[in-house]
Amino acid sequence: MSEREIEITTLGHRGDGVAETETGPIYVAGALPGEIVRAKVVDGRAQKPVIEKPSPNRIEPVCRHYSACGGCSVQHLAEEPYLVWKSGLVEKALRDRGIETEVSGTIAATMGGRRRAVLTATRAGRHTLLGYHEKASHRLVDIAECPVLDPVIVEALPGLKSLASEVLPKKGELRMTVLVTTTGLDVALDKADKGYGRKIPALSQKVVDQNLARLSVNGEVILELRPPLLDMGGIGIVAAPGGFAQATLAAEHALSKLVIDGVGKAKTIADLFSGVGTFALRLGRQANVHAVEGDAAALAAFDKALRKPQGLKKVTFERRDLSRRPLVKEELEPYDAVVFDPPRAGAQAQAEQLALSKVKTIVAVSCNPATLARDLRILLDGGYVLQSVTPVDQFHYSPHIEAVAVLTRP
Template sequence: MRIVVERLGHLGDGVAAGPVYAEGLLPGEEAEGTLVGDRLQGVRIVTPSPDRVRPPCAHARTCGGCQLQHVADGFLADWKQGVVVQALAQQGLAAPVRGRVETSPPATRRRATLSGRRTKGGVLLGFHAKASDMVVPVPQCRLLHPDLMAGLPAFEAVVALGGSRTGEVQLTVTRSLTGLDVAVTGGKPADSALYMDLARLAERFGLARLTWDDETVALRAEPQVQVGPARVALPPGAFLQATEAGEAALVAAVTDAVGPARRVADLFCGLGTFALPLAATAEVRAVEGDAALTAALDRAARTTAGLRKLTVETRDLFRRPLEPDELKGLDAVVIDPPRAGAEAQAERLAKSAVPVIAMVSCNPASFARDARTLADGGYRLDWVQVVDQFRWSVHVELAARFSRK
């Protein structure tokens, strides 16, 4: 069967009339293959797209960590902006997409979750193949920061020591100011002997911290990251923006959105990615459901000089969103929910009188839904800034500004 690809789907597949889906194809490409269900298998490209490039990574054909290394940077940036525009259009909304996409450089990912398996011959450590539970080693990965790449021997040793032949180990690895932080789940049940061996391993490889199923096995130096003017101690496995460049782009967009606001609420504040920089000039109320994150933020705020008043509250914003009367007197709200969005909190914000809302999202679909709620409540969507810190992937992040009409 021969097809001509019409568009790139939201999962990165080429889509032709039918629809017919074909992995690795780009709009305008003509290709042949065997149709199996709605997918073209055994694809052979007849006419390649001018936007097709040679993947820069040796693992591109097998690893599922990057879906779009065969796409030119300019095309990919335009496509990601288009994903946001289309999501808004499906909700009957439009907004200026400002500036160029802020794309993080290669080899800057400071946080990743690796999969590991023990085998007869040793250890497999890396990312899953696409749509598979097969683990693909990535010794030449172009995505991860060099410090994480240098830690691969240590991560492999952890899997060899504590992994199971029947299951998969997950390692959340983070580059911190004081060294590598490794949080392991799915390993063998730990007894005192395994704890001792793991502690020796952490010492041998110089890991800052090694955590096993939420229990700290070794702590050589408290893992810390710089967030605005503060150094924040990382809870084990804590969420952190994937790249420093991506975080800086989001912080710049949020700071621009709130402008000269003097009283700000930061909802789903995490470690204080936005709360701490904003506290340099504004009073901030930071709210987050994870107690470990709020404790880390509160400690950082108390030990950082030069900040305005920053109060921290642990609260489940899905079950107990801030009500309109709790939002009175604020000049701006920053909201950065997880992928599911913030449906309940958006409904309360829509009924509030907050002049400006800065929303950050990693899911254009849930963002557009919540934006529709705000628009129905009388807010105007002023602009959207697309940020790409998951280079070569289908993931899209953004920041947006809403204001009262």
């Protein structure tokens, strides 16, 4: 098969350049709109593309690992068109559901702001590799730097690799979740060797030597030097081992402001899929809040925070799987506003109940534009009016984007 000249017309939702042709789209990894590329094409994908005419928006990637590492996909795109692309991901998802609305400009991520990283460790002979998988591969890139991560994590990489080497499984990979807290790094290892118990003395010593706040292995806390605290608007939450936290602090602040502004002067608020209380604790300073979450560890952290006087109004919670058992119309009646922030699968069942309700204001937070658009379509069909949609980029250089949508009932 001979090479052909390809003109890139758009940037796809995964960060690949896309050429629209008579025989269908051609995907070109690493290409940008306006570029001319020469490559062989197999099954709609360019093989070993050579850029003959680069885009003026092309820049030099900031990381030495970029050509191999699968952690980032668009380091080669200048900042302004990059942010436009991020907004466009949300716009397209909405259009696909027949929702035509103005999407606000993307709130930019902060370089070096990722406070939570999920790394992979594996064996390579006598050596330990720690990092991210290569693009479209099971091979691991042993990272020495990562401009996306908080510098505290980058500085700790050698020690984290040493920690992982103690409990690597004989086959397969170990998963490491690292979180920067106000009291130090919280590290959780999963899929560790089942005989890790005999390594507890060595692991504990490494925790002390590296001054980690806490280390957990396969769900067991090995050593906690200090409770790993997250600051939720002035309220300290002890993070659950390996639990969810917003990836960057700047994005958490941006999302929280959008949520608080969105609910306005509501006096009674339901915070659904509430996690550890990222929004509920902040909202509790101005309104009565009922938080609902299905994860027991997250609610335990939330409960512990509420046991200390915090100057909040009435804040309550319950454990409930909202995907299986959403709050129904009658249960929603007491609330002036509802906030929901579901996992990537979205909140279809809950949106269907909200569409039947008389709740005045709904604020939807999502990390998946496709499921957000589906849920918004349900609410719009139920009579709600979309007031605003704001993308928030906390996953720098990746195709992932958060968004906050505010809806009201006339």
